[in-house]
Structures are given as C-alpha cells and as structure tokens.
Amino acid sequence: MNDVLYSVDEAVATITLDRPEAMNSLTVRAKTDLLEALTSAAQAYAVRAVLLTGAGRAFCAGQDLTEHAANLEAGRGLNDTVRTHYNPIIRAITEMGKPVVAAVNGVAAGAGASLAFACDLRIASDRAKFTMAFTGIGLAPDSGASWTLQRLVGPARAAELLLLNEPIDAARALELGIVSKVVSAEDLAAEARALAVRLAQGPTSAYAATKQALASAAGSTLNEALELEADLQDACAKTGDHLNATRAFLSKERPVFQGR
Ligand code: T3D
Known part of the structure; x- marks a missing residue:
C-alpha cells in the first residue's frame, strides 16, 4: 500500500489516509489501497475494531481533482469510478462485522465526508470541518452521502447541507449529530484510539x-x-x-x- 498506512495493535486496525500534500484526496491508487486495507481489517480474525483517520491537516478532501480533471480533459468522464471504487469502499465499512470509528482530524469534503458518515462512530478534532463539496463542482452526492447524511441529521438538514454546500465546523457538526464528540486537536489521536480499543475489547x-x-x-x-x-x-x-x-x-x- 502506498497511499494508506495500515497497522494493528491491541486488536485495533488503524487505517490512515496518507497523501497529506493533497489533503488525502482520493486517486485510483489511494482508493485501491483503502479498499485493500479495509478488506484486510474485515478479514483478520485478530482485528476487532477499526480506526480511520487522515495524515496531516485533512481527514480527506474527496476525489483527487487533479486526476479527475485529467480524466475529464481526456474525455474519459467518470469512468464508472463510483461503482468501481467508491461503492465497494463504503460497503466494506458498513458491511464489516466490526465497529469502525472515524477520527476526523481536519477537513472532510465530498466523498471524504461520505467516508466519515459511513463509519459507525465519528469523533472530531476542534479543527475538523465538513463540506459536502459535490454541488460545488457540479456533481451530485456519492459514496452513500444521500443515504447516510439524512439518517444522521434528518432529510431537511441533509438537503440544506448537500444543496447549499456551506462548510460546517466541528461545533456545528456536534450540534447536528454528525459527530458524537469533539476534542482538541492534540487529544484526538489518544481519544479516538481509546474509543477503538474499548470497542475492540467488546462483544x-x-x-x-x-x-x-x-x-x-x-x-x-x-x-x-x-x-x-x-x-x-x-x-x-x-x-x-x-x-x-x-x-x-x-x-x-x-x-x-x-x-x-
Ligand atoms: O469521478 C469521480 O470519482 C467522481 C467522484 C467524486 C467524489 C467527490 O469527492 S467530489 C468532491 C471533490 N472534492 C472537492 O471538491 C473538495 C475540493 N477542495 C476544497 O474544497 C478545499 O481544498 C478544502 C475545503 C478541502 C480545503 O480547503 P483549504 O483552504 O483548507 O485548503 P486548500 O488551500 O484549498 O488546499 C490545500 C491543497 O490541497 C491545495 O494544493 P496546493 O495549492 O497547496 O498545491 C489544493 O489544491 C489541494 N487539494 C484540496 N482538495 C483537493 C486537492 N487536490 C486535489 N484534489 C482535491 N480534492
């Protein structure tokens, strides 16, 4: 794996999106690595909980728009990337028989926000920010956001967030029920890990x-x-x-x- 770090400790698999220079946005390679990491975590008997986070100042900025633009310019369109890459990733999280915790360390945009929504629990740093981003570039929600977000915040709020695409900070995300806890940026790794370890020791x-x-x-x-x-x-x-x-x-x- 090149763009994702994977480690297992105390029955917790930690998966870290690792393209900090591009805000952990998702290229085909990053998506392939992420799916591989999730599949490993799901299949490993020794893993009983999963922690998903991002390296650097972002959680995940969604689709890598540099790669995306190159595809568009070359006339390749979306190349069915949603079905090929994003949908299997979301299913790997939601169908995994183990709890998955998102430690949202920074901005989560587009499919990056969808990734966090697909997790079972979300804990955020006070520097986290959610922006749905899709309509900002003329796209509709993907990676399950149309399904998960309205279950988190209700249909009216989901429509507002998806249509207006206004960023919300960690405090507002807590108020809306998108995250269950907000902690200081310095404490996020330890708090999220403690939560994942607790789940890994559970039934x-x-x-x-x-x-x-x-x-x-x-x-x-x-x-x-x-x-x-x-x-x-x-x-x-x-x-x-x-x-x-x-x-x-x-x-x-x-x-x-x-x-x-
Ligand atoms: O074909 C398909 O696969 C369709 C599927 C689509 C799924 C999607 O996820 S659509 C949504 C795609 N994502 C976005 O539209 C988000 C774009 N990024 C932003 O809106 C902002 O960058 C952020 C809100 C994420 C962060 O803003 P800010 O001000 O903190 O940072 P910045 O200065 O904008 O970005 C920092 C760097 O990261 C910058 O690079 P540079 O100038 O320092 O070299 C920026 O270009 C890069 N970056 C941020 N997001 C992306 C990205 N590079 C590539 N792809 C990105 N998504």
Whole structure:
C-alpha cells in the first residue's frame, strides 16, 4: 500500500489516509489501497475494531481533482469510478462485522465526508470541518452521502447541507449529530484510539449483529425488524461472550469479551 498506512495493535486496525500534500484526496491508487486495507481489517480474525483517520491537516478532501480533471480533459468522464471504487469502499465499512470509528482530524469534503458518515462512530478534532463539496463542482452526492447524511441529521438538514454546500465546523457538526464528540486537536489521536480499543475489547459478535440490525431496520417494516432481531438475538445468545458476560454479571465481576 502506498497511499494508506495500515497497522494493528491491541486488536485495533488503524487505517490512515496518507497523501497529506493533497489533503488525502482520493486517486485510483489511494482508493485501491483503502479498499485493500479495509478488506484486510474485515478479514483478520485478530482485528476487532477499526480506526480511520487522515495524515496531516485533512481527514480527506474527496476525489483527487487533479486526476479527475485529467480524466475529464481526456474525455474519459467518470469512468464508472463510483461503482468501481467508491461503492465497494463504503460497503466494506458498513458491511464489516466490526465497529469502525472515524477520527476526523481536519477537513472532510465530498466523498471524504461520505467516508466519515459511513463509519459507525465519528469523533472530531476542534479543527475538523465538513463540506459536502459535490454541488460545488457540479456533481451530485456519492459514496452513500444521500443515504447516510439524512439518517444522521434528518432529510431537511441533509438537503440544506448537500444543496447549499456551506462548510460546517466541528461545533456545528456536534450540534447536528454528525459527530458524537469533539476534542482538541492534540487529544484526538489518544481519544479516538481509546474509543477503538474499548470497542475492540467488546462483544464483537454482538456489535456485528447490532450493525446488521441497524442497517436493515433503516429500510424495513417494524415486523421485519422484529423478525431479524429475533434471529440475531438467537445467534448472539449462543456465543461464549453472552454466557460469560451473564455469569460475570451474577458474580458481580467485569465481563471479559473474547469477541465470539
Ligand atoms: O469521478 C469521480 O470519482 C467522481 C467522484 C467524486 C467524489 C467527490 O469527492 S467530489 C468532491 C471533490 N472534492 C472537492 O471538491 C473538495 C475540493 N477542495 C476544497 O474544497 C478545499 O481544498 C478544502 C475545503 C478541502 C480545503 O480547503 P483549504 O483552504 O483548507 O485548503 P486548500 O488551500 O484549498 O488546499 C490545500 C491543497 O490541497 C491545495 O494544493 P496546493 O495549492 O497547496 O498545491 C489544493 O489544491 C489541494 N487539494 C484540496 N482538495 C483537493 C486537492 N487536490 C486535489 N484534489 C482535491 N480534492
């Protein structure tokens, strides 16, 4: 991997977008690296949580517009890059049976904002900024922003953010519910890591089931949600983590989750 750093420690896979000179914007190579890193994290048994962040002063400025302009000028258009690259990345995050935390260290623009929205939890530095950017260059939302953003902030706010493309700072993002916590830039790495480590020590199977239930319920009827919850709960109830945690509760001890 050239444009993404990948490391695993304490069952947390940290994925760092690493093109700080171009605000971690996404070239084909960066997107390929990102998908490879996410796939590795999803498949590695030893990984139980993922932390996604950016190197330097940006989280991710979305599509690399230098590469994009070259494609346009050469008449290659979008080359179906959304289906080929962005959609698999978003699915890798949302379908991964492990929690994914975005540590939004700086600006998140366009597909960079979409990446953060696709994560399960978002913690931001006080220097973070979100700008939807798409309409600013005559494009419509991609990488799931039309779906995720309105679930985070409601349809009216999502329309406002996507149509007007006005940047919002970290404090406003917290107010709108886009991020769950804002910390100082100096504290972000440690705070986000502590959150990811906490999740990595949790009931991984139950987290996977929770992600699946939430994703499904967003487009299902109450009866469908009740049915899926029953199936997922049945599966969770058969895990060693559930048995051990129940025993620990009755013994007034802290549960130790093995993730299965
Ligand atoms: O074909 C397809 O794949 C379609 C898919 C599209 C998905 C999308 O993501 S569309 C949205 C693309 N992104 C944008 O439109 C954002 C463009 N960038 C900005 O609006 C601003 O740069 C930021 C708000 C992100 C940051 O502003 P600021 O003032 O903090 O920094 P800056 O001075 O504008 O940028 C710093 C450098 O990063 C600068 O390079 P330089 O002049 O120092 O050499 C700038 O050109 C570069 N940069 C920033 N964003 C991008 C970028 N270079 C390439 N691509 C970028 N997206």
